[in-house]
Amino acid sequence: MSTITTRFTHDHRRSDEGFAALEAALLTGSVDAALGAWETLQAELQHHFLIEEEALFPAFEAATGMNGGPTEVMRLEHAQIRELFAPLASALEAKETEAARDLLETLLVMLQQHNMKEENVLYPMCDQVLGAGQQEALVQRLAANSP
Numbered sequence: 001m002s003t004i005t006t007r008f009t010h011d012h013r014r015s016d017e018g019f020a021a022l023e024a025a026l027l028t029g030s031v032d033a034a035l036g037a038w039e040t041l042q043a044e045l046q047h048h049f050l051i052e053e054e055a056l057f058p059a060f061e062a063a064t065g066m067n068g069g070p071t072e073v074m075r076l077e078h079a080q081i082r083e084l085f086a087p088l089a090s091a092l093e094a095k096e097t098e099a100a101r102d103l104l105e106t107l108l109v110m111l112q113q114h115n116m117k118e119e120n121v122l123y124p125m126c127d128q129v130l131g132a133g134q135q136e137a138l139v140q141r142l143a144a145n146s147p
Contacts, residue, residue, distance in 0.1 A: 003135035004056070005123040011048050011142060012115045018044055019108055026097055026104070034100065035092045042085055045111075049078045051142045056126060059138065063129040070122045077114045081107065 018041035025034035057071040084107045091100040127135065 003132070003139055004126040004130065005119065007139045007142060008048075008052075008056070008123055009115075009119050011044075012119065015041065015044055015048065015111070019104070019111075022104060026101055029097070031092060031095045031097060034097075035089075038089060038092055042089070045081070048142070049082075051138070053078065055141050056138055059130055059134055060122070060126050063134075064125075070117070070125070074114070074118065074122060077110070077117075081110050081114065084110070 018037065022034055022037040022041055025031075025037050053075060057074065061067050061071055084103055088100060088103040088107065091097075091103055130138070
């Protein structure tokens with residue numbers, strides 16, 4: 001694996017750990033811990049999406065001339081995923097654990113499908129078309145200010 005694939009996939013795995021912490025808190029009935037885990041996970045996801053949307057995707061588009069391809073699909077999926085953030089937070093704040101579990105399950109499935117596309121298609125394409133200096137700058141930006 002090359003730089004983008006390795007580092008951005010690693011960021012996905014870190015989010016997986018956040019999902020596991022949130023699920024564990026919900027299973028034990030600790031809604032306050034679940035809310036804290038959600039706030040951390042949401043911040044991580046937002047940061048990851050932001051780096052992709054503001055840096056990785058534009059770099060890929062500039063290098064390939066593709067503006068309506070895989071990056072457009074990823075942006076649309078980011079928007080769909082973000083639509084679940086507020087309802088999940090509301091369910092947790094209202095201590096509606098069943099609703100929170102359902103929303104979390106939906107979010108997890110959507111994110112797993114999304115991540116597979118990035119890891120198996122987009123990131124390898126980025127590794128092919130972006131120079132080593134660009135890749136390193138993107139990885140540094142991903143690591144900077146990470147929650």
